[in-house]
Amino acid sequence: MSQSLTPSPRIIVALDFAAQSPALALVERLDPARCRLKVGKELFTRLGPAFVEALQRRGFEVFLDLKFHDIPNTVAAACEAAADLGVWMVNVHIAGGSRMLTETRERLSRMARPPLLIGVTVLTSLDETDLAAIGCPGTPRERVLALARLGQAAGLDGIVCSPLEAALARAALGREFLLVTPGVRPAGVSVGDQKRVMTPAEAVAAGADYLVIGRPITQAADPLATIVEIERELAGPPAIP
Ligand SMILES: O=c1ccn([C@@H]2O[C@H](COP(=O)(O)O)[C@@H](O)[C@H]2O)c(=O)[nH]1
Numbered sequence: 001m002s003q004s005l006t007p008s009p010r011i012i013v014a015l016d017f018a019a020q021s022p023a024l025a026l027v028e029r030l031d032p033a034r035c036r037l038k039v040g041k042e043l044f045t046r047l048g049p050a051f052v053e054a055l056q057r058r059g060f061e062v063f064l065d066l067k068f069h070d071i072p073n074t075v076a077a078a079c080e081a082a083a084d085l086g087v088w089m090v091n092v093h094i095a096g097g098s099r100m101l102t103e104t105r106e107r108l109s110r111m112a113r114p115p116l117l118i119g120v121t122v123l124t125s126l127d128e129t130d131l132a133a134i135g136c137p138g139t140p141r142e143r144v145l146a147l148a149r150l151g152q153a154a155g156l157d158g159i160v161c162s163p164l165e166a167a168l169a170r171a172a173l174g175r176e177f178l179l180v181t182p183g184v185r186p187a188g189v190s191v192g193d194q195k196r197v198m199t200p201a202e203a204v205a206a207g208a209d210y211l212v213i214g215r216p217i218t219q220a221a222d223p224l225a226t227i228v229e230i231e232r233e234l235a236g237p238p239a240i241p
Contacts, residue, residue, distance in 0.1 A: 007209050010234065011035040011227055012063055014182070014214030020047050024054070026218055032059040034227050036088065038212055040065040052085050061088035063180075063212075067120050069093035072103035079104050079117065087115050089180075091160060094119035094147040101154030109155075116158065116178065119151035124162040124183030127195045140196060141165050148173055160212075162196035163203035170207030182212035186230060189216045200230045 017023040037060045064087040068075045082090040108114040121144040144165040158178025183197045220226040
């Protein structure tokens with residue numbers, strides 16, 4: 001899959017809300033030319049496919065972030081169901097294994113307009129100590145790279161990683177492989193439950209294609225202005241005449 005060198009829009013707003021009305025109130029203030037939307041486990045469990053369709057009717061491309069992790073047939077079928085919704089991007093946990101990935105890749109590739117298939121490497125809320133506690137020795141960087149290579153070999157379109165691993169992943173996996181990075185915080189904003197974070201400009205400089213940003217935008221007094229501010233940060237300082 002060929003990608004533009006500067007995918008536009010780069011910002012994916014994570015819609016993590018407990019109900020439809022605050023989520024739609026935020027969406028009404030956003031612009032599909034400036035961001036895509038991510039629907040995760042909380043809203044999808046509450047509202048289901050109808051909510052995704054409502055966002056798409058408003059002109060937004062949707063990343064359905066359900067991070068499937070199950071046996072190959074189950075994950076492949078779930079991704080087909082997501083594709084039937086017409087979403088732009090879906091994801092699975094690469095730790096589900098090579099057969100799960102290849103089966104999903106094959107089944108999506110048979111569809112007329114498959115979504116981008118992205119693999120989660122190491123959640124951005126985990127550090128080396130957390131990994132050790134779940135029986136995974138080594139650094140997040142080592143594990144991200146190993147999982148990313150498995151995902152690339154299975155034909156995924158890209159990975160979810162933290163911006164801290166983006167440069168390493170970009171160097172190892174090439175320009176075409178998509179890097180989707182949560183764990184993004186504008187300077188001075190609370191990191192919350194995230195552990196591996198960078199600013200938007202640092203993430204893009206490191207090689208990230210798409211920035212997943214939730215609370216810094218959804219909890220801002222003016223979410224669209226926050227997006228515009230992040231876009232300015234990404235564009236860099238104005239040229240000196
Ligand atoms: O490793 C991962 C994978 C997914 N996420 C999701 O991204 C957003 C981040 O939200 P913030 O409010 O900007 O922290 C959230 O929906 C997560 O489920 C992630 O953070 N890390």
